Amino acid sequence: MTYHRRRRAGFGALVIASFVMGFSGPLHAQQKAALATDAIGGKVTGAHGPEAGVWVIVETSDLPTKYAKMVVTNDQGQFVIPQLPAAKYKIWARGYGLVDSDKQDVVPGKTIDLTAKPAPSAAAAAEYYPGMYWYSMLKIPAASEFPGADKNPNGIPAGMDSQASWIDSIKNSCQSCHALGSQNIRSPHVAELGEFKNSEDMWERRVQSGQAMNNMALTLGRLGPNRAYKMFADWTDRVAKGELPLDKPERPKGIERNVVITSWEWGKQGMYLHDEVSTDKRNPTVNANGLIYGSPEESSDFVPVLDPVHNTTKLIKHPYIDPQTPSAADDPMAPSVFWGDQPIWDGHTSIHNPMMDEKGRVWFTARLRRAPNPASCKEGSDLASAQVAPLKESARQASFYDPKTEKWTLIDTCFNTHHLLFDNNGTLWFSQGQPYSGVVGWLNVKQFEATGDAMKSQGWTPTVVNVSGTGKREAFVNADQPTDPAKDKWVKAAFYGLMPSPKGDVIWGQAMGPGFSRIGQPSLLIRLIPGSDPTHTAVSEIFQAPEGTFGSRGVDIDSKGVAWTVLSSGQLASFDRSKCKEPLSGPNAATGKQCFEGWTLYRMPGPQFKGIDEKGSANHAYYIWVDLYNTLGLGKDVPVAIANGSESLLALVDGKFVDLRIPYPLGFFAKNADGRIDDPNAGWKGRALWTTTGTRAYFHSEGGKDARPRVFKVQMRPDPLAD
Numbered sequence: 001m002t003y004h005r006r007r008r009a010g011f012g013a014l015v016i017a018s019f020v021m022g023f024s025g026p027l028h029a030q031q032k033a034a035l036a037t038d039a040i041g042g043k044v045t046g047a048h049g050p051e052a053g054v055w056v057i058v059e060t061s062d063l064p065t066k067y068a069k070m071v072v073t074n075d076q077g078q079f080v081i082p083q084l085p086a087a088k089y090k091i092w093a094r095g096y097g098l099v100d101s102d103k104q105d106v107v108p109g110k111t112i113d114l115t116a117k118p119a120p121s122a123a124a125a126a127e128y129y130p131g132m133y134w135y136s137m138l139k140i141p142a143a144s145e146f147p148g149a150d151k152n153p154n155g156i157p158a159g160m161d162s163q164a165s166w167i168d169s170i171k172n173s174c175q176s177c178h179a180l181g182s183q184n185i186r187s188p189h190v191a192e193l194g195e196f197k198n199s200e201d202m203w204e205r206r207v208q209s210g211q212a213m214n215n216m217a218l219t220l221g222r223l224g225p226n227r228a229y230k231m232f233a234d235w236t237d238r239v240a241k242g243e244l245p246l247d248k249p250e251r252p253k254g255i256e257r258n259v260v261i262t263s264w265e266w267g268k269q270g271m272y273l274h275d276e277v278s279t280d281k282r283n284p285t286v287n288a289n290g291l292i293y294g295s296p297e298e299s300s301d302f303v304p305v306l307d308p309v310h311n312t313t314k315l316i317k318h319p320y321i322d323p324q325t326p327s328a329a330d331d332p333m334a335p336s337v338f339w340g341d342q343p344i345w346d347g348h349t350s351i352h353n354p355m356m357d358e359k360g361r362v363w364f365t366a367r368l369r370r371a372p373n374p375a376s377c378k379e380g381s382d383l384a385s386a387q388v389a390p391l392k393e394s395a396r397q398a399s400f401y402d403p404k405t406e407k408w409t410l411i412d413t414c415f416n417t418h419h420l421l422f423d424n425n426g427t428l429w430f431s432q433g434q435p436y437s438g439v440v441g442w443l444n445v446k447q448f449e450a451t452g453d454a455m456k457s458q459g460w461t462p463t464v465v466n467v468s469g470t471g472k473r474e475a476f477v478n479a480d481q482p483t484d485p486a487k488d489k490w491v492k493a494a495f496y497g498l499m500p501s502p503k504g505d506v507i508w509g510q511a512m513g514p515g516f517s518r519i520g521q522p523s524l525l526i527r528l529i530p531g532s533d534p535t536h537t538a539v540s541e542i543f544q545a546p547e548g549t550f551g552s553r554g555v556d557i558d559s560k561g562v563a564w565t566v567l568s569s570g571q572l573a574s575f576d577r578s579k580c581k582e583p584l585s586g587p588n589a590a591t592g593k594q595c596f597e598g599w600t601l602y603r604m605p606g607p608q609f610k611g612i613d614e615k616g617s618a619n620h621a622y623y624i625w626v627d628l629y630n631t632l633g634l635g636k637d638v639p640v641a642i643a644n645g646s647e648s649l650l651a652l653v654d655g656k657f658v659d660l661r662i663p664y665p666l667g668f669f670a671k672n673a674d675g676r677i678d679d680p681n682a683g684w685k686g687r688a689l690w691t692t693t694g695t696r697a698y699f700h701s702e703g704g705k706d707a708r709p710r711v712f713k714v715q716m717r718p719d720p721l722a723d
Helices: 004-022 025-031 122-126 131-135 163-175 199-206 213-223 223-239 254-258 383-387 445-453 588-592
Strands: 040-046 054-059 066-070 077-082 088-092 104-106 113-115 259-265 275-277 292-295 304-309 312-317 351-357 363-366 397-402 407-411 421-423 428-430 439-443 460-461 488-490 495-498 509-513 524-528 539-543 552-557 563-567 571-575 599-603 626-627 640-645 648-653 655-663 676-679 687-692 710-716
Touching: 040 088, 054 077, 066 077, 066 254, 088 113, 104 113, 163 213, 199 223, 213 223, 254 259, 254 655, 275 351, 275 687, 292 351, 351 421, 363 421, 383 460, 421 495, 428 495, 509 552, 509 588, 524 552, 524 563, 539 588, 552 626, 563 626, 563 640, 563 676, 571 640
Parallel strands: 040 113, 495 552
Antiparallel strands: 040 077, 054 066, 054 088, 066 259, 088 104, 259 710, 275 292, 292 304, 304 312, 351 363, 363 397, 397 407, 421 428, 428 439, 439 460, 495 509, 509 524, 524 539, 552 563, 563 571, 571 599, 626 640, 640 648, 648 655, 676 687, 687 710
16 A cells, blocks of 8 residues: 555656646656656657557667566556666657657656557558458368368368367467468568479478478368468468558557566477466465576476576486487477477477475476386376376476576476476476377376386376266276266376366366377366375366357466366457356267257457457467466456467456556467466565466567567556556
8 A cells, every 4th residue: 555655646746747738849848847767768759649559669689588568558658668678779659550650769767758650551560460350361162172081172171070170270380389470480481491383382381390390291181281271371371462451450459458477488499488487376476576487398498587686598418217218309390480400499308387385396207218117107106096007108397496496307207297386285297288098197196206206106097987977986987988877987188288177176177189199089177086095086068169160279277266277269268167057978978969058158369260260369378377366457367368469468347347458579379378476465466477478489479589588578557557
């Protein structure tokens, strides 16, 4: 309360000065006494007066790493950029309907007026649109062209069963790794790759470039390569001829103008990031003002680290056990436009997801060895979990780094790992990534710390659904066997996303659909009830999304136990299991076609593909994060979709979206987020959401190959002029 009174008193002087001058004079005349010494203020004016809802960006290379900060102008075109480190900055304005203003020099403590530049053409204005406005121009095959078949004249192969699976593939296999609408994807520069007789041949060659070639080939095989090349070629040909998106984005409005975005470059050239972590998800005051850690997945064995207080970065090398652990540098590739024949990724450890514990230690899912498992994981082992569900392979295991000792601890796991999260008891739960194994794994951290025995401290359980309806796990049939009404059933629904409920009773998971898994199984939400001995007692409930929606990706849980996810059909969705009316047993328990009444859908803003159901959107979100502790400042239990299609964070507040777009660099693309409270008594300045660049090919976007990935800090102040 004291902080807010002080801030209002300072702002009151500005309001009085503004009232006296009727907002007609330059901002520096109004604001002279109120502007903090570490802030930059001013006004953006265009040919017709103040420019409201445009971004003002400052950037400097004077600090140990490149640093930028962004705010939005108010109704009068005014802005204040707060809490800037001492440095010389370039400042400019960016907004829809404009092109970037001339960059000017400025230092903190000064005011400056900017002159907006109207876009000279609709094409120039569209260069600043979020990627989804461009990739929504893709002509998706009509529903009548499905299902595919062998020797199908339309080029859609057998196994591609529906238009929904096609869209799910475009979003969850293509867009989820590469920002499809970014400038160099929609308008490709390919001269270095040779001459092509048509754009279909060009696309066939360009997707072979670089070390993501294998993964792209798998997706194209599912779509039907020739049919996919035809779709992408038609799109880029139309863009080249001057066709523009049909829809236009709106400028930030209302509380969207209160956002303050800070970014730092981190990592190294060529590296891409998957996630970051700033704190313990269960207690966001852990690691206050501390280091931020990233996960470089296939691109590197080095963990990037940011010190946001001193604006410094470093790299920490992640070790591995087996010297013959494969590296991404060994993956097949063709030369690329940007890097030639240089394999820019050299990651043995495949560091996918970081998480922090209550001690500030950083845990990772990381590859430590080759995939074949030791005998203790397989049939014949004396481990209880191996006796129930023996596992032959694990492509990724686990580790943790202790910043106090600067030591790594490597933890071999029989189960594959993808995401990891602690429950309220300190047990560390893991997702698998793909649904194939049908198991959920965990580590008893206390036991591991006491014994150092990774094998005896871990366990896993099959995802068994209670078809029998007894309320507890019974004898079950395997996933490849017919459902037996007298028995339970093991479902191949290993988790991609997971989240232990804050209520401490269950573990929620989410399994990927055909667009990601490339198997004929829908995406699912999964509620796992561990019981007293999870290996033998865990029972699961599975749920499909309602008819007409599809492609669940990621899951998080609010304090009431409601599950939240994002759908590739273009919605943010909640699932409230307490709304289920019918018993969760019988045949539907094995398919997930139950409790559709538990779902609530919120269409994500943005255009839709032409001819596709308007109840959905072309927008795409990679994951979902629920702000349990109001770390962002929009309220407790606010779900935030990591919407890389709209290059933004989509927060759902009281049933309406607050669209927090990251305007610079163009092509913002994140995969996850977390929130930290550095000082609970400092108002908005003491809390923030953190995220990082997540696209595998950031060099397709603004800045090109000379840029590096960035970590972003997002804050919500009480008004657009708070400093």
